Amino acid sequence: MKAMDAGTLTEPREGLHARPHIEVEVQQQSERQLPSRDVVFSIRDLSVYYGGFKAVRNVSLDIFQNQITALIGPSGCGKTTMIRCLNRMNDLIENARVDGEVLYHGVNLYDKRVDAVEVRRRIGMVFQRPNPFPKSIYDNITFGPKIAGFKGNMDELVEQSLQKAALWDEVKDRLKESAWSLSGGQQQRLCIARCVAVQPDVILMDEPCSALDPIATARVEDLMQDLKSEYSIVIVTHNMQQAARVSEMTAFFTAEVQEDQDRRTGVLVEYDKTEQIFTNPSDERTENYVTGRFG
């Protein structure tokens, strides 16, 4: 499905909530600074609650196709919560609740008719710590395609996926060995290959390098550059240099103290081209953060 551009997204859909005014601001902003790119996700006034606690408040932003979008910010600012909303992984968390909309190519992922399983087949995820299955390297790759009913040549798909994740040369002679025999960096690339194997549209990466050494990190970052021609990538990272190195767009989040609560709620401070965020941010809080004066 061809993505619509941000301007057409206001068209009301069946069963959707009334649209808050904040969205208009974001659209104006994106029209001004980010002309005519295909939008994958259009997040509209999204708030996430864990029980009575509001983890993220009123976030609106557009995520573009075939680009790397970085979510940065201090601990507890809701980056991980945000990214897990994009493929409904928050469904797994007891008492998590979402307000607002996540439009994926124009369709609200939180519409009652949407099956989260279908969402996750299109929007894959790579996690903070490498989490290969306790199966062979080969079976790790084939798990996703098999459950999705893939009928083609499995060997070919395994090779392709591992090639894309720049892991094929290292493992081609040991495909039957346990994935847990690989090093941490290899495991993470295997997880990326596994994700790629289901031929998703978007890959979400939640601090994919936080458990890796610098060399493995560099390889994963190179890999992301190779992958973005085919996929849209959203990455959560603690590491500002990483966001600056890999991403085109950066969203800066921070944690705000709420008046009525003792815990802090994540808010989106600024969303712009990465270059802009790091060289000429428009919000003081962003500037303090990226220059290392805070967080």
Next chain:
Amino acid sequence: MTSGAIDIGALQGSPQRRRRESLILRAFQLAAALSVLISAGIVFSLLGEAIVFLSNVDLSQLFAGGWYPRRGEFGIATIVTGTMVVTLVGMVVAAPLGLAAAVYLSEYAKPRVRRTVKPILEILAGIPSVVIGFFALTWISPEVIQRFFNDASAFNMAAAGLGVGILVTPLVASVAEDALRSVPQALREASVGMGARKRTTTLQIVLPAAVSGIVAAFIIGMSRAIGETMVVAIAAGGTGGSAFTVDPTGPGQTMTAAMTALAVGSDQVRGTDGTFQSLFFVGLLLFFITLTLNILSERFVRRVRQKY
């Protein structure tokens, strides 16, 4: 303090405290040693009497067609088979039921449900087996077994086996649930993140990852079923002895029930030579069977621990 100007006395500490420490150490060592010694003592007494039994009895009697200790027929095969039949019936009930309960509790139940059900399950495991035995005899046997098998006798191994199964299910469920819960959440997330449904995740990721713990749960359940006495003594019949049989609808004798029968009432123990000692022989056999099973399950559990 200046460097180098220190002698051994300065670092020795108070001799009184050191003496007290060593005393405490001794006390704990003694407590640990005592439990080992008692176990060893049990094995030795079993071994001694078992040897007396083996040297007194005509060894061909060990392969007699039945277990009638007072007549001098010690057909070991009869009671070993009886144990196997009862254990098998018990595990046919306990393995699927226990595993299903474990999967429900670990994968599907809401935390609140789990918090209430798990303790109840563990209380269930503590029901005195004599109660279950009585239940097996007075309800399972007439209402279940005799209903499906018209010619089943009132005392039958199937009823005893079902009773044992009920008794063992909570144990299997509890151990298997621990195994399932020890599967890292990251694996479930990985699977769900690939677009796997709950069922797929449970069957293809969580269960295989927990397989050694689940096998351990089965083995522990089996070893408990083999050792179970009261249920079979009450419901399986064959109090005085039994002919060799593999028919679960008929009465039979298990190793534990045979021992009970021998030990209860002095008139039962008297008989031909070696009747009393046969009790020790059977006990020794039982001891080795359950020991082997426990070592096996220990192995499996350890394999789980190493993996994560």
